[in-house]
Amino acid sequence: MNLILSSSNIMQAGRQSVIRQPLTQKSNVELINSLRSNFLASQQTETSPTNGTDTNGQSVSHPRSWALQTEDGLYIPEIDFSQPGLSEDRDQYDITVKLFYLPGIPVSRRCAHTREAIDLVLKELHVKSIDLLIVSFPGILFDADDDSEEEDSELSNGEPDDFDSMVQTWHVLESLHEQGVIAQLGVAEFGSERLARFLPHTKVKPSVDQINLKDCCVVPKHLILYAKQEHIQLLTHNDCHDILPVGTTRELLGPTEKSGAGILASSPEANDGIQGDVEPQWVVKYTAVIKDRGVVENKGYFASAHVGTCLKDRS
């Protein structure tokens, strides 16, 4: 079963989804808090008496009342895509999307995942294209001190994200670029060596390399020079690389007693919710900024997870 989690517009959502503690560290607090607070808000709307003909709305452990089963999967919470996405004309905005491929998920699924994630964002914002897509491959850690990013095989569950698979994924993105869905492409956490290896394999060069810096004034000089030479803009971010681990997902969607959303069972075999293993597939973050005013009008996340009994089978 496919689960589609969404945060809705977190800019207007109050403190839970905005403030990170501590602030300078990279984290997934924004993602987790914004999902949680959107679940809560949707549950409250559903159970509020003014809204209610649905008698099931009383019981938050009954997911159908505020989530919606469709042929794509179970939307948590339900999304009404008929609501307008942006308040001004499309050309007023810079829309940036960052797609996180998660560790342990077969590369073969990425083509479909990319399409799924981008489609959701386009539908949510009511736009036909995005300006910049940054992809984050699992297992790459940028180290500002020596500019040799490591491949953390432990974090990627024994399946290191090898170079060929990145190139393969990139070709999928290039086709979206050709179709006019994405204007510019970007990568995250690439050091200069990896960039130099990567570029010859691309038709559409990345125009952005997004890096996380502990102290943002320490950027390896050869990366700066190389990026300048190749016209690649170095942007900053503070997302953590394993943005949605399995345990966090179960906590987030598990029983309400443990401050979850009351969708999943507390463990794969328990019967206090949907049974089976949960496997997060991807996370996408989107941001719509009004260009000449620097105002962030819409920002949010979608995440996809599978739940079921045969998840370990990855043919």
Next chain:
Amino acid sequence: MGLLALGTALEWPEAKKKAGQVRQWGIEQLLANWRRARGKERDALLWGDEIEYLVVALDDAAKKARLSLAQAEILISLARDEELWKSGSGKRSATGDHEGEEPPHFHPEFGRFMLEATPGQPWGIGFKDLLKVESNMKWRREVAKAHMAPNEVPITLTTFPRLGTSDDYIQPYYPPSGPALRSQFVPDEIANPHIRFPTLAANIRSRRGRKVELNVPVFHDTNTPRPFKDPTVNYDLHNWPEDDDVRNGAAKDDHVYMDAMAFGMGSCCLQITFQAKNMTEGRRLYDQLSPLGPILLALTAATPIYKGFLVDTDVRWNQIGNAVDDRTPEELGEAPLKNDRWRIPKSRYASNSTYISQDPRLRKEYFDPDLVVDEDIKKRLMDGGMDELLATHFAHLFIRDPLVIFSEDLEELDLNKSDHFENLQSTNWQHMRFKPPPPDKDDIGWRVEFRSMEIQITDFENAAFSIFIVLITRAILSFDLNFYIPIQRTTENMETAHARNAVLDRKFWFRKDPFPRRVPRSAQHSANGSTFSSTTSSAINTPPPSPPLGPVETEFDLMTIDDIVNGCTDGSFPGLIPLVESYLNSVNVDVETRCFLASYLDLIRKRANGTLWTGARWMREFVAKHPSYKHDSVVSEEITYDLVKAVEEMTAKEGKNGSVGWELLRGKKV
């Protein structure tokens, strides 16, 4: 500083007779302009900073620093250069570091020892623009310096430490006690000779019925006499009727006494003006920035010395308020109301008293219950179609009299101009200013000016505070933040900000939860007035009733500046810096810009938590440690000379490698 058109300026008795006409015409101009500009939409964010300088002449042989009255000559020289630049042959042509940048603009100020400089073109929000601000400020300083005598320097102290003393602190020297200011401490020549300025000073004094009165509490050091009686006051002067003021008790015990507009309007400030998307956004920013005024005043504190004495306050604000206070004894509440129309609680230069945003979060409890409003003007504006909130704001500003009236302007009302409106608007020096678009310039939109900050010694600091405020406005708009508190608490905070070391020692009223209440998704768009209509269910578009609001008193609390800037440890208020950081994490910022911004935010974070000193604290320590200081509160000529030299050095070296000023810029010597 407003309009500098030439003409025949009316003296006060004549001007007073024409006050009603100017107000009336000003209101008609405002209405015409408001009708024309209220629908202006989608203007970009453009913003500008204003840096004000003191021009100081250094006499290294005599070890003296004096104010130079060379403003006019410097401006003429700058203007000549600007002409040359425009014709393409000038030495200021923008090459190298400033390629593509327009050369800066220079403007006269009230003090004849002052200069004001603004960027040649306004800044945008493109992050590359933010990187240019500091270097542009430095460029302005270089350009200004290049047009001064070799021994003159532009420095950015708020006030000159020995202005108004009995030494020869100005160059060329003029003795005090002239017909316009009638000050026993400063000559009329201290002011810009343009007719507007002496008239402004003279009419404030005439309207008030006596000289302006500034009593600043002295800082009692170990050897300062108690009670302290300002030794520089002359009780035996008989040049002008106003010389009686001191014999009538104008100079208070334990205070430093000053008696002229120059002591206030001779101060340098750091002011930032933003262009809003439309009038609605401008009104929102005006309201939301208002509670930040006193906070930024305390954070930028840089004014611990007046007339050669250490004082017990850290900022300039109230001194300027008193220096231009034209209220009569009746308006001040010192005499029963007979001739004047009302008691007025604040000077024309004061914290603001109105909220103007049509924001559902603006509760009636936030308004000033003592607001003085000209009801006839309010009615005229509302009859003309203006909503009550905005009409109230302008009807409040228009309780004042116009101070400088040129008789030529009273012949015919021109609704395509804004001169009469600006006459009142620009002599209401509140800490926020809401500016309608100029009627003759289509490309300028509704603007908001943030006016409370003190000028900082280095351009690094000035850039940091300017950019910080810009980023806060972006966070306010992006997160839909709510900083509303009852406006009287802001007035109170403004007083609090004056205390010595208020930045660390005092607490300020501030709103605890700045976030909007979460509106369920289905209600969001209908609440925003979207034209979207759902065919599926009408119930979806009906917002659920909001839970009732709690008492206003539970919404805000007393906080330290550290709490407000860096966040409360108990997690109640998130902190302005974390809000700005969250904003920056939501937009694409390149590495180099982020690095610059980090250094600016770091300065402000550390000023707030005490790691770095304010300018005021540094000056106090500088005086206290000076070998010739006698711990009697007196800041001598010698100390002043050394202070100015240190400030000059700090401007160049910025506290690097343990150089002077590291305590307020770096926090460590190495």
